Structure formats: C-alpha cells, structure tokens
Amino acid sequence: MVVGEAKLNFPGPPARPGGAPDFSLIEVPEPGVLPVPPLDIDAEASEPFAKGMIRVLDDAGNAVGPWADGMGSLDPAHCVQGLIDMLRMRIIDQRLLNAQRQGKSSFYLQCTGEEAIGCAFQRQLSPGDMNFPTYRQQSLLIAADYPLAALMGQIYANDCDPTEGRQLPTMHSSRDYGFFSISGNLGTQYVQAVGWAMANALSRNGQIAAGWIGDGATASNDFHSALLTASVYQPPVILNIVNNQWAISTCTAIAAGASRTYAERARGYGVPALRVDGNDYLAVAAVSRWAVERTRSGLGPVAIEWFTYRTAAHSTSDDPNAYRPRDEAAMWPLGDPVERLKAHLIGRGIWSEQQHAQKQAELFDEIVTTQKEVEQHGTFVNPRPFSPAKIFEGVYAHLPDHLRRQRQEMGY
Amino acid sequence: MPTMTMIEAIRDALDVKLADDPGVVVFGEDVGFFGGVFRCTAGLQKTHGIERVFDTPINESAIVGLGVGMAAQGMKPCVEIQFADYMYPGFDQISQEAARLRHRSNQQFTCPLVIRMPTGGGIYGGQTHSQSPEALFTHVAGLKVVVPSNPYDAKGLLIAAIEDPDPVIFLEPKRIYNGPFYGHSAGEAAGWSSRPEAQVPEGRYTVEIGKAAIRRPGSAITILAYGTMVFIAEEAVRQTGIDAEIIDLRSLLPLDHAAIVQSVEKTGRCVVIHEATRTSGFGAELAAEVQEACFWHLKAPIQRITGWDAPYPLAAEWDYFPSPQRLGRALIRAMED
Numbered sequence: 001m002v003v004g005e006a007k008l009n010f011p012g013p014p015a016r017p018g019g020a021p022d023f024s025l026i027e028v029p030e031p032g033v034l035p036v037p038p039l040d041i042d043a044e045a046s047e048p049f050a051k052g053m054i055r056v057l058d059d060a061g062n063a064v065g066p067w068a069d070g071m072g073s074l075d076p077a078h079c080v081q082g083l084i085d086m087l088r089m090r091i092i093d094q095r096l097l098n099a100q101r102q103g104k105s106s107f108y109l110q111c112t113g114e115e116a117i118g119c120a121f122q123r124q125l126s127p128g129d130m131n132f133p134t135y136r137q138q139s140l141l142i143a144a145d146y147p148l149a150a151l152m153g154q155i156y157a158n159d160c161d162p163t164e165g166r167q168l169p170t171m172h173s174s175r176d177y178g179f180f181s182i183s184g185n186l187g188t189q190y191v192q193a194v195g196w197a198m199a200n201a202l203s204r205n206g207q208i209a210a211g212w213i214g215d216g217a218t219a220s221n222d223f224h225s226a227l228l229t230a231s232v233y234q235p236p237v238i239l240n241i242v243n244n245q246w247a248i249s250t251c252t253a254i255a256a257g258a259s260r261t262y263a264e265r266a267r268g269y270g271v272p273a274l275r276v277d278g279n280d281y282l283a284v285a286a287v288s289r290w291a292v293e294r295t296r297s298g299l300g301p302v303a304i305e306w307f308t309y310r311t312a313a314h315s316t317s318d319d320p321n322a323y324r325p326r327d328e329a330a331m332w333p334l335g336d337p338v339e340r341l342k343a344h345l346i347g348r349g350i351w352s353e354q355q356h357a358q359k360q361a362e363l364f365d366e367i368v369t370t371q372k373e374v375e376q377h378g379t380f381v382n383p384r385p386f387s388p389a390k391i392f393e394g395v396y397a398h399l400p401d402h403l404r405r406q407r408q409e410m411g412y
Numbered sequence: 413m414p415t416m417t418m419i420e421a422i423r424d425a426l427d428v429k430l431a432d433d434p435g436v437v438v439f440g441e442d443v444g445f446f447g448g449v450f451r452c453t454a455g456l457q458k459t460h461g462i463e464r465v466f467d468t469p470i471n472e473s474a475i476v477g478l479g480v481g482m483a484a485q486g487m488k489p490c491v492e493i494q495f496a497d498y499m500y501p502g503f504d505q506i507s508q509e510a511a512r513l514r515h516r517s518n519q520q521f522t523c524p525l526v527i528r529m530p531t532g533g534g535i536y537g538g539q540t541h542s543q544s545p546e547a548l549f550t551h552v553a554g555l556k557v558v559v560p561s562n563p564y565d566a567k568g569l570l571i572a573a574i575e576d577p578d579p580v581i582f583l584e585p586k587r588i589y590n591g592p593f594y595g596h597s598a599g600e601a602a603g604w605s606s607r608p609e610a611q612v613p614e615g616r617y618t619v620e621i622g623k624a625a626i627r628r629p630g631s632a633i634t635i636l637a638y639g640t641m642v643f644i645a646e647e648a649v650r651q652t653g654i655d656a657e658i659i660d661l662r663s664l665l666p667l668d669h670a671a672i673v674q675s676v677e678k679t680g681r682c683v684v685i686h687e688a689t690r691t692s693g694f695g696a697e698l699a700a701e702v703q704e705a706c707f708w709h710l711k712a713p714i715q716r717i718t719g720w721d722a723p724y725p726l727a728a729e730w731d732y733f734p735s736p737q738r739l740g741r742a743l744i745r746a747m748e749d
Contacts, residue, residue, distance in 0.1 A: 130485075132481075162518060162520070163516065163517060163518040163520075164518050166515060166516050166518060167516055171516075173516070173517040173518070173520050173521070174520070175517075175520040175521060180484070180521065181513060181516055181517035181520065181521050183508060183509060183512075183516070185504065185508050185509070188477065188504060188505060188508060188509050189509075191473065191474055191477030191478060191481070191505075192477050192478075192480045192481035192484070192509065193481060194477075194478060194481060195477060195478035195479060195480060195481020195482040195483075195484075195485075195489075196481035196482065196484060196485045197481075198478060198481070198482055199481065199482040199485035199486065199487045200485065202437065202463055202482075202487065203435075203485075203486070203487070209481075221473055221501065222473060222477060224471075225471050225473050225474035225477055226474075226477075228469055228471065228474065229468075229469065229471075229474050229478060232469060393515075393519075394514050394515045394518060394519045395514070395515050395553055395554050396514070396554065396556075396577075396578050397514070397522070397577035397578055398577075400622065400666040401666065401669060401670075402666060402667065402669065
C-alpha cells in the first residue's frame, strides 16, 4: 500500500479564458448503440443507459439505431414541427436578449443550445401533465404553443403578463399549459414534482409530473429529497437533469465530485436512469416518449440526464468570457441541436435550405410583430405599471385586516 | 360531551377531516403505523388506510416539499414535523415555496397545506426539543400561524386550518398535550379533565383563525399570552390577586388586533409573555402594536416576560422557562407605575 498525505481536490474545468477549449475527457459514444429497454426496466438493469449515452443522429445527420425507428419519432410532420419549435425558441431568445440590452426589461435568460430538450419533451406530454421547470426551460412553453404575448408580457412585466409583474423576467407560470410557477430558488421544485405526482396517483387521474433541475442544483438537498421520495413511493414522475456543464461560473465537476454521471447518481437511489444526447432532437423525442409511456403506465419514476452545453451566458447579468474560453461553445462535441436536425431533414429530402430560410423569416416577422404589440403595453423604459396595490392581492385568498391597513397606509 | 386531552382532540380533528374529505392526507416521521411519537395520529392509518396516513423518510424539506406539490395539485395535506426544532431543513420549502405560491403565480397555483409541529419547552427536552420558533413563521408573508392552548381550540383550529385555502403553521404546545401546566415543575401534573375546555364536541366544528379569546376578564392589566403561557398567566393572577385580563391570542398571524386594542384601552397596562427568546420575538411585535394603537391609554411601560436570549437549557430549564413568579413580579411592577 502506498502511504501518502491527505490532500484536497478542488475540481476545475479543463480550460479557462485564454486557453484552448478541451473536451477530450468527454466520451461521446457512437449513436444507435444502446437498445430500447423494456418499459419496466429497474435501476439495476439501467446501468448501461446511465453510464452510456442514447444518441440517434450521427455526424452526417442520419438517424441510426433502435431508438430511431422504434419510437415513431421519424414521422416527417413531427420532425419538421420540432425544427420549427427550436427555431422559434431561438429567435424569441435573441429578440428578448436584445430587448434587455435596449433597456426594455431588467433581465433575461436564454436557453441557446438547449432548445431540443424542452421542445422535444413537451411534445410528448398530454394535457393535464405538469412540468416543474427551472428558469431555462422556456422551450417547454414554446412547444406547448403558449401564447407569445403572455410569454413576452412576463418579460416586460406589463399587463400582458398573466402574473402581473410579480416575478423576475423568465419566471413564468401557466397552469393551463402545464408549466408550474417558477420559484427562482434552485432545486426546491424537484421534490414538489414528486408530491404533485403522488397526488396524481392518489386521485387516479392518469396524469404525470416532470421535475427539472440543472447539473449545478443536483448538489442541493432537494435533489436528494426528490430522488429518495420518488424511489420510496414510486409516483408517476420523470426527473429530468439538464447537464449543461456550467452553473454560472462553476463547472459541472463541482456538483459531480468524483461521480461519473448524474444518471448514475439517480440510479443510486434505486430509480432507473438514462443519459441522453440533449442536442439530438430525435434522441430527446424518442426517450421522452418512452419515459412518458413508462410513467403513465404506473411503472414508477425514471430519471433522465440530458447531456448538453449552455452556449449563452447564464443570464444578462453574466459574462462567461470571464471564466471559460471564448470559443468553447463552438467546440462542443455534440454540436448544435438546430443544425443537427436541419441536416437530418435536408438529408431525408423533407426540408431544404430555401425552406429553412423562408421559415426563419416568417417566424422572425411573426415574433417581431407580436413583440411590438406587447411593447405597446409597456416596457422597463416606458413602464405602464400596475396599481402598486396589486402586491396585496393573493398574499392570502382573503385580504386580512393587517394587509388592508398596510394597503391604506400605502395610499390605496 | 366527551373529555379529551389535546392529543386526543388533535387526533379527532384529523379523523373527522380524513373521513370528511378524500383529499386530506396525513404524513410525517413515525405518523403511520406507529401513530406519531406523541400519538397524535395513533390508529388513523388503520382506520383510513395507508394511502391517507403514511410514514416518510427523516427529511423535513421532503415532507414539506411533497406537501407543497400535493396541495398545489388539489389535495389537503396535513403534515407533521416531529418537533418544531426539526423544521429548519423544511424552512426553505415553508417560507419560499408554500408561503409564496399563491402570490407569485397570481393565484394560478395555491397551497392549502397544514404543517403541525409540537412546540415549546417544559419537558426536559434540552435545546433541540424545546424551541418556540413562532416568530420565524410570523415574519413570513403568506403564512398563517396558530397556537391552541386547550383541547377544544386544538380540534376547532385544526379543522379550520385544514379547511383554510392557505398554508397554516399549527404549533402544538407539547407541555400541555396531556394537561394544563401552571409552572409547578416539581408538582404533579393536572389532567385535562379538570378543565371545561377539555369538553370537546363530536364531529366537525371550527374555531375561527384570527380570533383571540378572553380567558379571564379583568380590569387592571392586560396579559397577552398563547399556548402554555395562558396557564402560567392564570397562576400568576392567582398568586398576585391582580385583576388581570388574560387574552389567549390563539392565532398569531393573522392577529386579533381589535381584541388586543379593546382590552388595553380598557386596562391601560400590558404585559406580554412567551417562551421564545426575547430579541425579535413575537412579544416585540405585540409591544409595538400595542404602543402604536394604545399609546395614550397606557399608564405603564409594556413589559415582556420571555425565555432568555440563550439556547434552551437542560439543567437550568426552570430558570429559563417563564414562571408565574416572574410574570407576577412584572404584574406588580406594572401596577406600581
């Protein structure tokens, strides 16, 4: 036995600003290798799926392997819809980022590079199912066909905002579109998704819930609480982990420690877990469909690690060039979800560069038109505020006397 | 009408609501098969089934977090935190999630969740089984906070809490679970059967959240108390012979402002008593409310009798726990001013 000195480990990313991006430690398995497991797979048998990575699209844009042809996700209309959803998402992100830069909102947060995950997942859900998203899952709303005016109104905190200016931009809430009110406190909603799913099972309503958490917030106690209680009570919940490599400036190794994958961590709780190429729309769609079917069939929870990269800054308050190489995103080995699906569709002859450019222009016009209309209702630089007395509405179902007195003291 | 202890009254309230409303579920550590370490849920799993009354892992943030999710989806969870001292891991879920959900979602989602927890000292529990964290909850907008002091109120307030559309923190003064406590630490405990408040009607009834009760009408001075301190106040009045009006607040948030003002305007004097530490304790809020509303009626400074600003002790418990003697001295001082 070699005897040495105790020495602490302080994990860091492979490269910092000024250095060359280095993803050599990331293993990218060949697409099409992993089979489609039986719906009732248990945690033990899910080991290869938690350690490996389910991928469908190869580098040439071909859909390969059992996940490609087994889940019906190659339907042309479905694929084109996916591309349009992602394009729409990307343009909206860009427009709202610009609006923040112009001072029209106080804050924005993009999901660039991660569009495939929310867009493909949402299209597999049914009305009544509920997501418990983080603030980077606005793509769920896009693929749920959430009204754009409501989404933008929330950013501008004007009267198009269904939550009437109560929350930081991007903290959306829509019961009708299966999008639980975002807290902004990381992790807390992961275990609430389990509770919601338990209520689904107790009331036998056939609905499922989906929890969402980032790789950084897997460090929170709520990650443990959610995985443990999902394992104990076996409710119909899908526990999604979006591993985008960065938690503001903190690299994923600080949350992962010496563990290999987050899916493996979930599997340690006795929850079957899979790891998926999150930049591969077809893989996301196929695995989501499989997970939804499993969960709705009463076969218990499942955890999915979506492996991706946060291309944009954490938020408009963040500058990633201060902590990672400027060109790291361009070197991400799993590519860009929009480009990959586009190449696939063109390769199949059901899409073309011309159609792509035309669709992009159409979406741009539609989004800009709506944006201009919504901005007429007020922006951060040109506010048309709600009555401040609104802050007293909904603290409780019925306004108690002490709040009535405070509202009067405020002058209303 | 049957006589009940507070434990039996709480169990009865849960039993009534479990039978009444299929959305009510009860869970927490040891609450299922065993029926809770204080026996408040004994027999409920057998009566109502394991889907309605069940055990959880030792994880307060999970207990509350599951409750938030279930409540938002339309159920009526009534969860137990084994001791109030254990609630801290769940405080994030209580203060940032349960309390805010209705407001931040503009009423798309709500959280009709009840969180029961035994509170207070006097049971030789040391620092982790004796705390009174009520002021941490009353500082959170969106919560309701109630503290019953007897079996009748415990049942009526708990049913009201379960039927309430918003999250309610239900603090159970554990020292008086089995009988009133008059501060005689060495003497034998009195049972509830000696008290009229132990007469508990069968079936459903409610005690309105937000309404205080006058436990003893008086004209000389107002004592504001809740939980176990109501009985300490009774004993101090017996020992001093001062004609004090004892107000049992029952609900700290919302607070029965009118009842407090009415009494202090009548008596012109006020003493506040609670077990919790003094600095930034709920007594500070009460004293501020009273001086704002009743300043020109006051004939003496408002005094606070509280636990000391030190961790709750084991060996020195009876020097820490507010005694009838300490309260009595405050009453005498107030009458001399």
